Amino acid sequence: MAQTLQSVEKDFLNYVKKMAHLNEAIGVMYWDLRTGAPKKGATQRSEVIGTLAADVFAMSTSDEMKQYIDELSEPTHYATLSDITKKTLEEVKKEYERNAKIPPAEFKEYVILQSNAESIWEEAREKSDFSMFQPYLEKLVETNKRFIGYWGYEGNKYNTLLDMYEPGMTVDILDRTFKKLRDHIVPLLQKITTKQQPNQDFLFTKFPKEQQKDFSLHVLKEMGYDFEAGRLDETVHPFATGLSPGDVRVTTRYDEQDFRTAVFGTIHEGGHALYEQNISPKLIGTPLCTGASMGIHESQSLFWENMIGRHFGFWQNHYETLKSYSAGQFDAVSLEDFYKAINVVEPSLIRIEADELTYPLHVIVRYEIEKGLFNDEIEVKDLPRVWNEKMQEYLGITPPNDAQGVLQDVHWSGGSFGYFPSYALGYIYAAQLKNSMKRDLPNVDEAIANGQFELITKWLQENIHQYGMMKKPMELLQDVTGEGLNADHLIAYFENKYSAIYDVK
Amino acid sequence: MAQTLQSVEKDFLNYVKKMAHLNEAIGVMYWDLRTGAPKKGATQRSEVIGTLAADVFAMSTSDEMKQYIDELSEPTHYATLSDITKKTLEEVKKEYERNAKIPPAEFKEYVILQSNAESIWEEAREKSDFSMFQPYLEKLVETNKRFIGYWGYEGNKYNTLLDMYEPGMTVDILDRTFKKLRDHIVPLLQKITTKQQPNQDFLFTKFPKEQQKDFSLHVLKEMGYDFEAGRLDETVHPFATGLSPGDVRVTTRYDEQDFRTAVFGTIHEGGHALYEQNISPKLIGTPLCTGASMGIHESQSLFWENMIGRHFGFWQNHYETLKSYSAGQFDAVSLEDFYKAINVVEPSLIRIEADELTYPLHVIVRYEIEKGLFNDEIEVKDLPRVWNEKMQEYLGITPPNDAQGVLQDVHWSGGSFGYFPSYALGYIYAAQLKNSMKRDLPNVDEAIANGQFELITKWLQENIHQYGMMKKPMELLQDVTGEGLNADHLIAYFENKYSAIYDVK
The missing domain is CATH 1.10.1370.30 (Neurolysin; domain 3)
Known part of the structure; x- marks a missing residue:
């Protein structure tokens, strides 16, 4: 595939734009939940937010993202990028490396741990019982x-x-x-x-x-x-x-x-x-x-x-x-x-x-x-x-x-x-x-x-x-x-x- | 891949659930735009809605969707499905067939035509000039x-x-x-x-x-x-x-x-x-x-x-x-x-x-x-x-x-x-x-x-x-x-x- 340098940069920017769009949608739903969303829809809405957040995470660690990072980081290619693209690349690369270095099974376990720990912390604080939260x-x-x-x-x-x-x-x-x-x-x-x-x-x-x-x-x-x-x-x-x-x-x-x-x-x-x-x-x-x-x-x-x-x-x-x-x-x-x-x-x-x-x-x-x-x-x-x-x-x-x-x-x-x-x-x-x-x-x-x-x-x-x-x-x-x-x-x-x-x- | 029948049904239901989640996010943003979203963010928000809607459309006509439809429609498999899955299958199949039968280039042209026609209609109605809208x-x-x-x-x-x-x-x-x-x-x-x-x-x-x-x-x-x-x-x-x-x-x-x-x-x-x-x-x-x-x-x-x-x-x-x-x-x-x-x-x-x-x-x-x-x-x-x-x-x-x-x-x-x-x-x-x-x-x-x-x-x-x-x-x-x-x-x-x-x- 003989893609021009410009077209890879453009595709990359479209890719990160989609992530930004998903994050904006999450932001609207988050604001809505905190300001007046009906309470009976809240659990379902949290699931929707979870779906979109999982999408953003998947995009940040995808093979496609890796390929963009590799191609755009190549020195002769990198030199042609706009300042905004360079900084964007730096950010997504940092996140990619952070996320990609964690074995997926461990990451998943950690997400569950976070969620459980938050519930337990709430209860522990209510009861003022550190021993509940300690493990x-x-x-x-x-x-x-x-x-x-x-x-x-x-x-x-x-x-x-x-x-x-x-x-x-x-x-x-x-x-x-x-x-x-x-x-x-x-x-x-x-x-x-x-x-x-x-x-x-x-x-x-x-x-x-x-x-x-x-x-x-x-x-x-x-x-x-x-x-x-x-x-x-x-x-x-x-x-x-x-x-x-x-x-x-x-x-x-x-x-x-x-x-x-x-x-x-x-x-x-x-x-x-x-x-x-x-x-x-x-x-x-x-x-x-x-x-x-x-x-x-x-x-x-x-x-x-x-x-x-x-x-x-x-x-x-x-x-x-x-x-x-x-x-x-x-x-x-x-x-x-x-x-x-x-x-x-x-x-x-x-x-x-x-x-x-x-x-x-x-x-x-x-x-x-x-x-x-x-x-x-x-x-x-x-x-x-x-x-x-x-x-x-x-x-x-x-x-x-x-x-x-x-x-x-x-x-x-x-x-x-x-x-x-x-x-x-x-x-x-x-x-x-x-x-x-x-x-x-x-x-x-x-x-x-x-x-x-x-x-x-x-x-x-x-x-x-x-x-x-x-x-x-x-x-x-x-x-x-x-x-x-x-x-x-x-x-x-x-x-x-x-x-x-x-x-x- | 020796997937069980149940696991295909489950995957299919997760796939349509994701589409429902994206549609729910679109719904929240649509409501927000119509009830009090700041006007300076409206154009950007419409782009976000467009991104999510394009995702839903792509999912409704994807190869993955086709594969679910084909596998689940197979008579011995179909017989095992829940009533809800059967009805869901019928709906997504109808939509798949409707969308897949249109050549993509023609569909894209039609979307642009719709968008232009709406703007022209607005102007034509304002001027009460049918000839503008006619073509x-x-x-x-x-x-x-x-x-x-x-x-x-x-x-x-x-x-x-x-x-x-x-x-x-x-x-x-x-x-x-x-x-x-x-x-x-x-x-x-x-x-x-x-x-x-x-x-x-x-x-x-x-x-x-x-x-x-x-x-x-x-x-x-x-x-x-x-x-x-x-x-x-x-x-x-x-x-x-x-x-x-x-x-x-x-x-x-x-x-x-x-x-x-x-x-x-x-x-x-x-x-x-x-x-x-x-x-x-x-x-x-x-x-x-x-x-x-x-x-x-x-x-x-x-x-x-x-x-x-x-x-x-x-x-x-x-x-x-x-x-x-x-x-x-x-x-x-x-x-x-x-x-x-x-x-x-x-x-x-x-x-x-x-x-x-x-x-x-x-x-x-x-x-x-x-x-x-x-x-x-x-x-x-x-x-x-x-x-x-x-x-x-x-x-x-x-x-x-x-x-x-x-x-x-x-x-x-x-x-x-x-x-x-x-x-x-x-x-x-x-x-x-x-x-x-x-x-x-x-x-x-x-x-x-x-x-x-x-x-x-x-x-x-x-x-x-x-x-x-x-x-x-x-x-x-x-x-x-x-x-x-x-x-x-x-x-x-x-x-x-x-x-x-x-x-x-």
């Missing part, structure tokens, strides 16, 4: 160790897992960075815990749902979220989903006794959504049409949620508006007191409820445990003890039970090891980006106080969003900030902000 | 004639087209039935047009949308529509979609100046939806998990819309409720006057706006034209004249332009010839079913007046719904009514109802 977690760790054997690793076994969520990230970098962060946060936190907490009572007064929604929509619009390319819906566990840059949906949850859930949640998901809406349309139909990594994605949501949404200037501009939407709960509260209340720092047990200063410590606990597990320094059976010791060491509190401790997160039950660090990386990246933004836009804080978000959105679009996965996270960071991962900016941000709020230094 | 319609008719040549036919070429929408239906049956219907409706209509029309002004007063919605939900619930297996949304062109029996969604449209659009529209789509919700779960994952035919489906929606929703007894029970939801527009209107107003009969130009008595005449006009086209008795170029003559003959009015005449329907532009008769068949079937229901449930009219719909829903479920496509339309009709297609019941219904309303005999 499953042992198998999950063991299987992932065996997979690392198949995949290979450089430097540290855990690097292979990190690389799945944050390409290029290593234990060396994280050890150095997280140590520095921890060494600054822990003493700062200790100082804060000696101080009197600001009054927060007024936060927990009834704020009608419809008004919360209207205020959330107002802020989303100001952020530059395009409602012709998205929509806001209600769900139990909020998320944003980028089906294509023309259809990026945000979901939120309303708690009438705590408006922060919806308002900060919507801003957070809105940050994810802006990223996906602003990816270059040239990447549609390729695996590159999403964020550069989990950490970079999280940097966008956290930038908006914290660096903007919890910024004093933001509330200088928005507090009166919030008051006008509320049922009067803030009438007797000054802007300063409101600002302090939404920035309270307090050690707590549950990661997803933590404030921005203590959050990274929750992540570091998990990182150290995962690293220990995959380097045979910690055994699964010891996790409850190790968890509680680290919580006491870093946060000064010990969980009263495993449900509020080692069993709180779903991640491990699905075999997602190496994912947690992304959350802390998101904070570090966000602070680095804010610093570079200030270099390029010296008046950025005034812009926030004046509600001129279009400057910020434009800067993020030009420097981050448009590239999708065309740049690796470290490359993106280097290009924008001129440096690699650096916790100094986050540390400076925390010290400035909280020394002012709590009058500590 | 496309000629090609569509010509291509379908050539396809009939490939497919073959029995008795009449048009039978092959009828069979696609209403299996077993023939020109002989329709000629006889439609003639009888026409011969009764036309003189009845002529008598009615000499009478004074009841007052309808109060119908067109503002009825707030939210209240229309609440009343529609109230009626849907009474009908037995299961909201845990469905939902009601808003759209431009209302429809019901059965994604699976556990997820059957209804959409409607609200016109604040004419509550009938939403109320009768919701009852109509609710009739379709009850059918799909009550199909036996055993048929999930097969092509049999839908209505027996277009006509039988329409019988369900029309039964609820007209035999119930426009029944005097229904309003005896619901008029006060409707009044309580409205903003007072019916306060000075008696039940009798309301009933007459919602049952006004008046010849009109547009099929989809026609009342129940004149509606079948609109269909008969189209039927006679289609039959003439495919038997070379009518030429496309003469359609505007023929259309207008028939409208004058049956309805006593002549369209002032082609937009309100021959160009009004989308069907022909998509190559859907043979579809229109289903609409009139729906009326005829509905009246036959009502008659049999009265035989089994002598107090059915009292039940309607008392709002005891569960009796009716249960009867429909037992006699119609549960079977899905396990029975052919004629078989279903015979089993339930003890007779074949018979317009007498519809004629009797019309004569009874309208002689009372208009005081004619």
